[in-house]
Amino acid sequence: MPTIRLDLGDPQQHLLAVTIELEARTPQLRLRLPAWTPGSYLIRDYVRHLEGLEVVCGDQPCSIWRLGTASWQVDLAGRTGEPLQIRYQLLATELSVRTCHLDGDHGFFALAAVVLELEGERWSPYRLEIRQPPDWQAFVPLPRCSEGGWLARDYDQLLDTPLELGPHRCDSFQLAGVPHRWVTWEGADRTSDWLGRHCPTLLADVQATAQACCSLLGVGAPASADYLFILHLLDGGYGGLEHDDSCVLVYSRASLLTAAGYRKFLQLVAHEYLHQWNVRRLRPAELTPIDYHQSVVVPSLWFAEGITSYVDQFLPLTAGLGTETDLLDDLGQDLSRYLLTPGRQVQSLQASSQEAWVKLYRADAYAGDSQVSYYLKGAVIALVLDLHLRRQGSALAVVIRALWHRLGRWGRGYQQNDLIAAFAAEAADLEVLLPHWLQDHGDPDLAGYLADVGLQLLPKSAQSSWLGLRVKADPAGLLVQRVHRHGPAEAAGLAVGDELLALDGERLRQGDALTSAWAPGQSRELLFCRRGRVRRSSLTAAAAAVESWRLEPDPAAPAAALERRRQWLSLLPA
Numbered sequence: 001m002p003t004i005r006l007d008l009g010d011p012q013q014h015l016l017a018v019t020i021e022l023e024a025r026t027p028q029l030r031l032r033l034p035a036w037t038p039g040s041y042l043i044r045d046y047v048r049h050l051e052g053l054e055v056v057c058g059d060q061p062c063s064i065w066r067l068g069t070a071s072w073q074v075d076l077a078g079r080t081g082e083p084l085q086i087r088y089q090l091l092a093t094e095l096s097v098r099t100c101h102l103d104g105d106h107g108f109f110a111l112a113a114v115v116l117e118l119e120g121e122r123w124s125p126y127r128l129e130i131r132q133p134p135d136w137q138a139f140v141p142l143p144r145c146s147e148g149g150w151l152a153r154d155y156d157q158l159l160d161t162p163l164e165l166g167p168h169r170c171d172s173f174q175l176a177g178v179p180h181r182w183v184t185w186e187g188a189d190r191t192s193d194w195l196g197r198h199c200p201t202l203l204a205d206v207q208a209t210a211q212a213c214c215s216l217l218g219v220g221a222p223a224s225a226d227y228l229f230i231l232h233l234l235d236g237g238y239g240g241l242e243h244d245d246s247c248v249l250v251y252s253r254a255s256l257l258t259a260a261g262y263r264k265f266l267q268l269v270a271h272e273y274l275h276q277w278n279v280r281r282l283r284p285a286e287l288t289p290i291d292y293h294q295s296v297v298v299p300s301l302w303f304a305e306g307i308t309s310y311v312d313q314f315l316p317l318t319a320g321l322g323t324e325t326d327l328l329d330d331l332g333q334d335l336s337r338y339l340l341t342p343g344r345q346v347q348s349l350q351a352s353s354q355e356a357w358v359k360l361y362r363a364d365a366y367a368g369d370s371q372v373s374y375y376l377k378g379a380v381i382a383l384v385l386d387l388h389l390r391r392q393g394s395a396l397a398v399v400i401r402a403l404w405h406r407l408g409r410w411g412r413g414y415q416q417n418d419l420i421a422a423f424a425a426e427a428a429d430l431e432v433l434l435p436h437w438l439q440d441h442g443d444p445d446l447a448g449y450l451a452d453v454g455l456q457l458l459p460k461s462a463q464s465s466w467l468g469l470r471v472k473a474d475p476a477g478l479l480v481q482r483v484h485r486h487g488p489a490e491a492a493g494l495a496v497g498d499e500l501l502a503l504d505g506e507r508l509r510q511g512d513a514l515t516s517a518w519a520p521g522q523s524r525e526l527l528f529c530r531r532g533r534v535r536r537s538s539l540t541a542a543a544a545a546v547e548s549w550r551l552e553p554d555p556a557a558p559a560a561a562l563e564r565r566r567q568w569l570s571l572l573p574a
């Protein structure tokens with residue numbers, strides 16, 4: 001069995017020493033470092049942090065040939081049966097849920113960025129050992145090994161293991177007999193118990209949220225037999241990454257202190273916890289098994305992320321920790337963002353899923369005009385699917401449970417057609433409608449579906465004319481951040497990065513001076529700078545546009561719609 005030894009050395013050097021020990025079994029051995037980590041669809045080329053690779057067999061150094069940027073071949077001729085050591089170091093200076101970070105305060109390691117894939121050892125069990133400062137603890141979502149350290153049943157389980165190390169406090173609770181650990185790194189050198197002082201009910205609220213996830217799935221206990229939450233509580237940031245038996249969360253201390261921020265935090269917890277079913281065990285066929293070395297097109301990411309993003313908003317409410325008004329606010333914000341994304345008319349939901357690697361994960365200032373997030377449109381289609389299924393006496397939760405029972409719990413990957421069939425089994429017309437919603441660019445009948453539950457979407461118009469651009473005040477000047485496709489700023493020749501200098505001969509200093517007292521149809525002379533050259537143009541304002549949408553109860557809704565709304569808010573079918 002290969003053994004992985006991680007030595008943190010002096011953490012302030014940010015260098016992780018890795019040693020892999022195994023027995024030489026073949027004349028040649030190929031080694032490859034993953035290029036990405038599951039759940040985060042971007043080629044990250046982790047190899048850029050690797051240094052000092054050497055291989056020793058018996059006590060002799062071996063010849064190593066580089067086959068590619070992240071792959072090598074080791075010559076072991078005549079040494080089969082001898083002990084083999086592969087050694088290298090990794091610079092751990094990138095703090096995110098999918099990278100590695102080591103300093104005097106803590107260590108965090110996404111093992112896809114750390115452990116080489118050894119040819120022929122994908123399905124072998126692995127033992128993990130860690131050497132760390134004496135007052136630190138390792139928080140590892142793996143079973144203990146009788147010989148010391150931890151045991152992963154294969155390379156995939158090893159790579160699905162985030163490691164948090166440090167002098168942190170760890171809390172725990174049980175849910176249906178399943179142990180859950182909660183470890184927080186508060187961004188300081190010693191745990192200050194900021195969380196305990198400011199959010200005293202957090203652990204109980206997390207437990208209630210986790211219970212609500214199980215209830216949604218219609219299961220008595222979570223899919224994991226031992227679950228670890230890792231929270232990085234920092235001065236900013238938001239995000240999460242799902243694993244089979246753990247999740248990693250990043251959240252801002254300031255956000256956690258507001259009521260809306262605390263609710264969004266519980267939604268994030270619910271989201272990542274739900275992923276232990278949806279996407280981890282109930283997994284797209286394209287990720288079964290996972291190719292860690294190249295991008296993999298997954299047409300059904302809209303189901304993995306969109307469905308999860310939709311239901312996560314309900315779970316604080318179904319856990320007894322939110323209100324109907326909060327939920328309508330949150331859903332309304334999503335619908336508003338969706339309706340204000342022109343890119344939804346350019347990129348379909350299925351294309352958004354397929355292009356995750358090159359579009360959503362590499363979005364730039366022009367992205368809003370050419371793409372729509374599969375999280376966002378996926379959540380909108382999840383809402384529409386839920387309300388459509390309710391017309392047939394079913395619900396989204398029924399389909400999720402059926403997919404879990406038929407495919408997920410057996411670890412059978414699903415194809416897009418399996419999803420469509422599962423929805424069509426509850427409402428036959430979805431066999432045609434769902435592919436249409438996935439592949440077309442039009443909007444579903446949102447107003448009609450929302451009316452079913454006595455809700456309406458109300459537009460709010462901006463108070464000033466539309467210029468089709470967004471600017472930000474920067475020490476370098478008043479810089480253009482976004483130029484809307486087919487808008488007035490684009491017609492005036494403006495581009496992202498331009499510095500706005502003067503309007504009608506008056507020096508510009510503040511963003512709000514741009515739109516004030518500018519009638520629709522009125523043209524004004526704009527002086528701007530691009531690549532060090534000053535230019536002149538005429539910018540003509542258009543009529544005020546819708547700046548947001550609100551989801552509101554319809555006061556004229558009939559009693560039957562109110563009853564349907566009550567049922568819908570529970571996420572369960574009537």
Ligand SMILES: [Zn+2]
Binds near residue numbers: 271272275
């Ligand atoms: Zn997710």
